[in-house]
Amino acid sequence: MNLTLKVWRQKNAQTSGKFVSYKAENISPDMSFLEMLDVVNESLTHKGDEPINFDHDCREGICGMCSLYINGHPHGPKRGITTCQLHMRTFHDGETITIEPWRAEAFPIVKDLAVDRSAxxxxxxxxxxxxxxxxxxxxGNAIPIPKVIADEAFNSATCIGCGACVAACKNASAMLFVSAKITQLGLLPQGQPERYRRVQSMVAQMDEEGFGSCTNTGACEAECPKEIKLTNIARMNNDYFSAKLFREDEVHEQGH
Amino acid sequence: MTLDAKIPQGPLAEKWSKHKFDLKLVNPANKRKYDIIIVGTGLAGASAAATLGELGYNVKAFCFQDSPRRAHSIAAQGGINAAKNYQNDGDSVFRLFYDTIKGGDYRARESNVHRLAEVSVNIIDQCVAQGVPFAREYGGLLDNRSFGGSQVSRTFYARGQTGQQLLLGAYSALNRQIHAGKVKMYTRHEMLDVVTIDGHAKGIVTRNMLTGAIDTHDGHAVLLCTGGYSNVFYLSTNAIGSNVTAAWRAHKRGAFFGNPCYTQIHPTCIPVTGDHQSKLTLMSESLRNDGRVWAPKTVEIAEQLRKGTLKADQVKEDDRDYFLERKYPAFGNLVPRDVASRNAKEMVEEGKGVGGSGFAVFLDFADAIKRLGEETVKAKYGNLFDMYIQITDENPYKQPMRIYPAVHYTMGGLWVDYNLSTTIPGLYALGECNFSDHGANRLGASALMQGLSDGYFVIPYTLGDYLAKIGPKKVDTNHPAFAATKKDVVDHVNKLLALKGTKTTNEYHRELGHIMWEYCGMARTDEGLRKAKGLIQALKADFWKNAIVTGENEEVNASLERAGRVADFIELGELMIDDALMRKESCGGHFRVESQTADGEALRDDENFAFVAAWEFKGENQPEELHKEQLTFEAVHLSQRNYA
Structure with missing residues (x-):
């Protein structure tokens, strides 16, 4: 396959960036998307040009390090996978592919396609x-936990912290990410003692980082590589309002 | 220098309890006077950082990823062993100890392995208390599955993502300490050297991967929790960033390297498709619980399968060779990893390999689906099947998976004594980074156990003893060793940046990988290893002449990061070859073709090789010196492993 890539290049957060076009030639459909970028980077390096910088590590969809906004979708066009699991057979010969970093104020650009997700x-x-x-x-067996509850908590716990939910949201909201952890611990008996304090502390920090509010559009759920459900946000809101209305005193003690 | 493993006296089962009592303690008010540096935030590093923070020490933790949660422990799939005996199937601490020693082909230290088995039960309790959502049965209690090399069900799991859930548990404990101000976290920092003063580790030198700033950090002790070095093979199941640099630089400062040639080839990985491949993906060993491994009985059928004129599900039952079940009726598909891998390789060499390349055998779930139903199989292995579909575009619910062995884990690593101290006092190695508990072959679901055992339950005790002895006096950062070590790092970085040749560091890495896989992979010969040594030396010389490193230091520079890691891998590769050459016996994952039984099984030579090889660095381009730690076995009787 031969492809044209329109790639966002930006030296760092202080400078402005621009799209640059590259040819990706002799690409095998069995390559992963990141392996295709490897090929492009190898040829750039041979020419003495600076390779395209992008975050990646495990390349099997679990570390959450890879990102990339591909043709208008976080982690590309397919559902339920990360960029590293996307294979070139998804694209067709001659296609032009646009590759951007996550765009959100709370995720400043590090370089090219990599962003700072320390928020x-x-x-x-x-x-x-x-x-x-x-x-x-x-x-470990002292407190039995119903299987359905344990499974539900597990579903929330599979979040990989990649930030696709923020990138997908027109408000750059992080509520899917935050609610996944709140739901996991809120469902389990071990999480109960700090349940209402936790939701208040985490939401306060989320606001402080500059993430937007939920738009109820559901783009986050649609684009989440781990298919974390919107119901997590509903649970978080429920806990948050419960805390604010009836349990706010529990948050005052911040000692550890 | 003589090696002292500092194994406590007394009966095996009482060594750890007695030792814990004998170790000196640091009183609670004094702990805050000590600074501890921890490099790496996987299971070992994150658990150690959290626990030491809880105890009151000041911890500085470093990782090269953008968040501590991304360490490669996250990718472990199958599970974690613990001798809980919840299944009432005859498990015990001694049985876990025994299985681990035997699985490691009698090349591990008894005392360490027994301690590991003892604390295994605490790990599960700890993780449950943190909110780790382990798999449960309908009654609400924890579920178990069985794993290779064992006849009991002692593996705890969280679907196919156990490593992720355990790491997120440790990460949450770490976050709590960061919030409390007891741990200061440095992300996107790479450790490039260790600072020693009067032979003791007192700090590290790091490069900030965002700005290029090269800084020194001081501490009363340094803990390396930097994982394994499988990426020396270029293609492995490790993350792209996994590297040996921190451990290797420590080695060059005086930490002995233990058993470098012991590498584990995992039997169930997705086969290679072409030269572009950047990594290999593992399918958890837990699949062998229900999947049946087979190859066609004849070369003719294999040829038809390779050409695609015959489909796997069309091969008649009589034409299939379930070779593991045939050769090892007692353990069947659950033989240890090294045995399963070598048998797959044999099938391929006999011309019975399948898939386009011929480098694969089948792992078949048809019987399991018939027996349990597709829904149950999906619930157990759904995410693994999805992963397989993504990568291969084939449906394992309909066609058997194609699998082939790939490098997965390194049992070798920095040599440590019973206290996890390297040969540099004050420098410790935890988790996969050390050599200690798995002998010549690791059993499935034991890596997570060891990482968390070292971090949560061993180092908090043994480190205190060292700290109490050296006292809380501040480290003198004006000591010339800090400036000198920093200068060495700056010089090394500049030397790399000056490389403006014709070959990318990726190309060198791939070449190194070919050499290692060909001559120091699943089967090793004297002749091949000698050839490989020459090839690696030539590769090293060429690297320092012709490699290309782009960009500058004062920026994000993946090319520079990679170059440093590849240079270190090349040097490590040569040491692995030396170690494999020296060890003329076969044991576990180290298979010397010259040393095998009549049935083609690994043949140990206990008389001459029942020792840990600990290598001492003697200077650039000098042969390393071999030190031997003799292994003595009191509780187990050395026997030829037999899984039939």
Whole structure:
């Protein structure tokens, strides 16, 4: 296959960027999208040009490091996969492919197609945990958890923190990401003691990072590579309003 | 220098309890006077950072990814072993210990492995308390599955994403300590050297991968939790960024490297499709619980399958050779990884390989689907099947999967004593980064166990002993060693940046991978290894003349990062070859063609090789010196492994 790529190039967050066109030649349909970019980068390197910078690591759809807005979709046109799992057989010979970074104020550009997602870490640091120290915990089977509850918590826990939900949202809202962790821990008995404090701390941090509010469009759910459901946001809102209306005192104590 | 493993005295089952009592403690008020550096935030690093933070130490944690949650532990699929005996099927701490020692082909230290089995039960409790959503049965209790090399069900799992869930648990504990101010997190930082003063580790040198800033960081101890080095083979199941640089630079500063040639080839990976391939994808070993491995009985049928004139589901039952079930009736498809891998390779060499390339055998779920129904199979392995469909465009619910072995894990690593200390006092190695618990072959679902055991339950005790002995006096950052080590790193970076040749570092890496896979992969010979040594030396010389490194230091520069890692992999590759040459026996994942039984199984030589090889760096382009830690076995009787 021979393709034309329109790639966003930007030296860093301080400078402005632009689209640059590249030819991708002799591409095998069995290549992954990132392997296709590897091929382009190898030829750029041979020419002494600077390779295209993009984030990637595990290349099997679980680390959440890869991103890329491909032809107007986070992680490309297919559902339920990350960019590294996208294969070139999805495209046709001669096609022009537009590749952009995640666009959101809370995700400043690092270089070219890579962005800074540390805002996600800071939200998790604000309360995305159960406050237990190592050791001195009860036996793993001490608290039975109904299978449906454990499975539901697991579904929320599969979020890989890639940021596609933010990139897909016209408001750059992070509510799907934040609600996934809140739901996981809110469903499990281990998460109950801090349930209302957690939702308030994490939402406050989310707001502070500059993410927008939910638009109820559902683009996040449609584009999420792990198919995290909108119901997570409903659960988060429910917990948040419960906390604000009836349990706000629980948030005052911030000691650890 | 003589190696002292510092194994505690006393009966095996009491060593760890007694040792914990004998270790010195740092009193709670003094802990805040100590700074601990932790490099890597996978299961070992994140669990250690969180736990040491909870205890009150000041921790500085480093990772090269953009977030600690992305460390490669996240990709582990199948599960984590623990001797809980929840299934009432005869499991015990001793049985887990025994299986691990035997699975490792009697090349691991008994005392370490027994400790691992002891603390395995605590790990599960800890993870459940953190909110890790393990798989459960309808009664609400934890579910188990069985794994290779064992006849009991002791593996806890979270669908096919156990590593992800355990890492996110450790990451959440780490986040709590970051929020509490006890851990300072440095992301997108790569460790490029370790600073030693009077032989003790006192700090590290890092490069900020966003700005290029090369800085020193000081601490009373340094913990390397930087994973394994499978990427020396170029193609492996590791993440693209996984590298040996931190461990290798520490090795060059005096940390001995243990058993570098012990690498694990995982039997169930998706076969290679072409030269463009950048990594290989593993299909969890748990698939062998229900999938049946087979190859066609004759070369003729294999040829038709390769050409595509015959489909796998059209091959008659009588024409299929379920070779693992045939050769190993007791363990069947659940033989250890090295055995399964070598048998697949044999089938291919006999001309019975399938798939376009011929480098594959089948893993068939037709019987499981008939027995359990498609829905049950989907619930158990759905995400793995989806992954297979994505990559191959084939449907494993209808056609058997094609699988072939790929490099997956490295049992070798920095040599550590019972306290996880390397030969540099104050420098520790945890998780896959060290050599310690898996001998010559790791059993499935034991890597997660070891990473978390080291981080949550071992290092918090053993580190305190060292810290109490050296005292809380601040590290002198004006000591010339800091400036000198930093200068070495700057010089090395500049040397790399000056490379403006004709070949990309990726091309060198691929070439190195070919050499390693061909001569130091699933089967190794004296002749092949000697040839490989020459090839690698030539590759190294060529790299430093003809490699291309683009860009500058003061920016995001993936080309520079890669170049440094590839240069280190080339040097490590040569040491692996030396180690494989020296070890004339076969054991576990290390198969020397000259040393096999009449049935073609790995043949150990306990008289001459029941030792850990610990290599000491003696200077650039100098042969390394071999030190031997003799292994003594008190609780188990050394026998030829037999899974039939």
């Amino acid at each position: 996600f870490d800071r939200i998790q640091q604000a309360g995305g945990y159960v406050s237990v120290n190592t050791g001195g915990v009860p036996d």
